[in-house]
Amino acid sequence: MAAPRDRVAAFGGMVWQVGADDPRRMVHGLKVALALALCSLFYYVHPLYDFTGGNAMWAVLTVVVVFEYTVGACLYKGLNRAAATLAGGALALGVHWVASQSGKELQPYVLTGSMFIMAAAATFSRFIPTMKAKFDYGVTVFILTYCLVSVSGYRADEVVFMAQQRLTTIAIGAFICFAVCTLVFPVWAGQELHVLVARNMDKLAAAAEGCVEDYFSDPAAVDAAAGEKPARRALSAKSQGYKQVLNAKASEDSLANLAKWEPGHGKFGFRHPYGQYQKVGAAMRCCAYCIDALAACVGSEAQTPAHIKKHLAGTCLALGRHLATVLREASGCVTSMTRSDRLGLAAADMNATAQELRDKLRCLATVLEEGEDGSPEAEQEHDAVTELRTSPLMEALPLFSAASMLLEVCARAELVIGAVETLATTARFKKADHDEKAALDTEAPVPAASAGNPVDAH
Structure with missing residues (x-):
């Protein structure tokens, strides 16, 4: 019973x-x-x-x-x-x-x-x-x-x-x-599409930031000096939101088709560009595919040792936070149906950090290549540089792949920004009336790279 x-x-x-x-x-x-x-x-x-x-x-x-x-x-x-x-x-x-x-x-x-x-x-x-x-x-x-x-x-x-x-x-x-x-308590397909696109953009931002944090946070990793292999890790729940973005195409197409039959209501006029929401969704899926590849790096069996990974951790984590900020700003613009200068400023910060990561990747590759060629050590260089140069270049390849994929995610985030700006123009979003400078001053500062970073020294 x-x-x-x-x-x-x-x-x-x-x-x-x-x-x-x-x-x-x-x-x-x-x-x-x-x-x-x-x-x-x-x-x-x-x-x-x-x-x-x-x-x-x-x-x-x-x-x-x-x-x-x-x-x-x-x-x-x-x-x-x-x-x-x-x-x-x-x-x-x-x-x-x-x-x-x-x-x-x-x-x-x-x-x-x-x-x-x-x-x-x-x-x-x-x-x-x-x-x-x-x-x-x-x-x-x-x-x-x-x-x-x-x-x-x-x-x-x-x-x-x-x-x-x-x-x-x-x-x-x-x-x-x-x-x-x-x-009687109407449910509008256009409004459902609007909310769906903005919500998926927030999930994409959380997934991008979460994947970077999962990759560089290694609680189960052992000390490199012990000679043990780094353990495989699983994605956190925060990092898996991109899967819902990949599966949202059918819902977006259906809602966009049904919304065209609706009369004007609220902020949605009779000729509201519902088709542009589909383009925003397509741009988000392009970004989500790269996040999927980045997520695969987290659970890959080939892992870069922690003592090499730490040299790019600060810049990659900062880039992940900037990327999430850009996507959240774009989501906020869609949700409030406003145009904000903060989106462009956040994109500029993301691009600057992405360029910094490219420079560090080139420096790190040079350092590792010199270590394999057996080049002499300078007396004034830090002890960490000696440790870094003794590591084979093959161990750093997974790190290069993850960092390159993160840069690709940032490049595809630019497509999302362009689609959102086109939507704001065609739908005649209003200008945001908040103080941009005061809003930027309240943002949390991104921690800078350590002065003792051997890549910076190089």
Whole structure:
């Protein structure tokens, strides 16, 4: 008895968690119930039933198949269904009239042939990318309506009256869906896309910073003098946010397509550039692919010894923090729909630190090469330089790969900045009204490299 009770408790906890994560899901269920209750009045109220007759069930069916979570999805399906029903019904009535004029013997052949041609052409049109993206559901409803009207009209005497009643009840159901979905706690697809892109940018910033910290923080590593191999490490939860960015393409494309059906609302005008959000998402995925490669360096079996890794740790950690700052500033601009000079200043700091890392990489490579060639030591050089030069160059290759990949992430972050600036221009984001100089003064200073760094000495 304990096992079934535990399963029921676990299922109840999961249901509660789903509602607690987003209370709008519970509200959506109540909205669907409200729309169905309003449509049922056309059965229960006598004057309304006289107006629609037995075809009132089509209004209920319309609510079930049309009502969606976001306003854009509801309008997409509702308008597609209404237009497809009108086009399919009108075309079927025209073919029915032509078939009736051809005589009783030829009428079934005309109806069957027209249905064959229409169904084949409409089904093929669903493979066209533009039709599939915008009117896929409408094409399906068109085929259904045309077949229902043309086939049932062969035996029915009042086919025009039947088509008119069905079209009326479908329009009533669609109108109820639009009214409830738009007026009662609406969920806008455009706003969901806006929040999704900004949230993914924050996750990308945390992942980039976390991967650099994971690579240079080595609590399990042993002393190099012991001669033991550095242990493999796993990514922290903070560093794995880039995976959600890589998997967000389908959601971004779907929300961008649905948002184009929505009317203007709030800060989102009628011609808001939702397509630019897809370009921002594509730029973030380019950056996330490089972060994925950087994350692979963290868990790689080939690890650079800690006494070599420490010579680039300060600069790489500083670059990781600057990179995260740039992405968070870009996310803040998208979230607040403002243009800030802080984004350009943060990008300049990132580029300056990236150039410093390039210089140190060249210096470190020179130091290691001189150590392999057996060049004489200068008397005034630090003892750490002697230790560094005795290390083989092959041990430093994983460090060079990680640092180069970090530089590539910074280069791809520039693409994200460019896409965000294009979005700010096309969407007419307002200028931020905060004091830029005071804001920059409050930022935490980036720790400088140690004066005793042997690479700097070289």
